[in-house]
Amino acid sequence: MSGLRNLFYRLWLVWAVFFVVVQTAFWSTVSIILFLFDSTGKLTHACGARPWARVLLWGTRVKVRIEGVENIAALSGSAILIVNHQSLFDVLALLGYLPMDFKFVVKQELMKVPLWGFAMRRAGYMPIARGNTAAAQELFEESAARIRQGSSVLFFAEGTRSPDGRLGRFKGGGFKLACASGSPVLPVLVQGSREILPKKSVYIRPGVITLRVLSSVECASAENDSWKLMESVRQKMLVALGQDEDSAET
Template identity: 30%
Template sequence: MLRTAVWFVYFASYLVAVLPKLWKAKRLKQKDINDYHDYIHITAKNWSSRLIKLAGGTVHVNGAANIPKDEPVLFVANHQGNFDIPVLLAHTGRKIGFISKMEVKKIPLIRAWMEHLDCVFIDRKNRRQAIGALLEGAEKLEGGRSLIIFPEGTRSKGGPVNTFKKGSFKMAEKSKATIVPVAIDGTYTMMEANENHIITPGEVQVTFLEPIRIHQYDANVKSEELASASEAAIAGKLAGLHPDAESAE
């Protein structure tokens, strides 16, 4: 319980303590856009790393060489738990934003940092807004920004990978950005396995899989095909990590 109390106190107090960093970020944005993005990236990465360390998490990264250099990337990851986000912020080595549900935008300090990270908020209940958000995401990719999506739409909490929703892949279809599937395993053990309110140490495996380059597909490739290919790659990797569980089924 002590670990959990320390973690949540740090999480909340840090958001308040770094208010001066938000003001500095606003000033940097007006002066030098490159310094601004570097500052936001380093701040988010350091905070995420501390959250993982305080929780007692150990992250093992594989396949980092599969991340293309000098081009925007759409990272497509399965979603086991809340720790997926700090794990990816700390270990992609990229200045990245997320496609996030609209509800998160209602949390003031979280919203401020997510806006600086170039996150895109999507309202699944509002089709027009959702389409606009996906177009915004495509524009960010076309402009050189990298993004992360969790196309399951909800946390699996260690269960089988849920069917990937094809809508998220409209961004790749439109922008032609390279997709890097990311298989995440173990984050749910740090929170969701404990009814979401007890933080426990956990071993996490993050594997960046072979990139899916849009130009290697037919020129008229559809989001359904991209969703299916990404889901198959991630589910296959996770099955390989737990062969005993698969054979038990």
């Protein structure tokens, strides 16, 4: 019986991958068309990215629950979303079900990719350059200005997917932007996605992803110090995850 179940799973997996490819091609085309008329990226987010994500989640039999929506409603303007990262499905869950418009931060090199680079620029995604060069500082100041103008931006704080579900070390860029722009940090926890598609795996498992939106944290509460803000937010997320510092660092 287990052999038959395994066969059915493999057939379903082939169908799921085909479904993802076809739907991604279709919704990418829709998004590119919308970009021609959408200078802010909001229309494309609502009518391109969000339905794409929801369709893929439906097709792979993944449900999403969200908690703490009141913490989004409490925001008076833009925010820096700081999110833990466990799986490629994190992106789908966030795009599909986080009830706010936001932009991703992407590496500057990705903006040079034909077509996709154009799409990301039109969507309002914010490029980040590494190092302390003049170009990197210019991009940082440009991003801070756009956030002050009302664009919320999402950072995966660890910079990569966690291999074991533990909260890893944070990168400081998002917290520096929060203090530079005067926007609060909104911590968001993604739970359950690692069981659906772990890092370095190609085997999708149906399941449930939970998005937990925590209360926002102002830079002023950390003495306007981005490193203190980072530590404060990280501790808040560790407590919410039920993890301690030692286990999170292993």
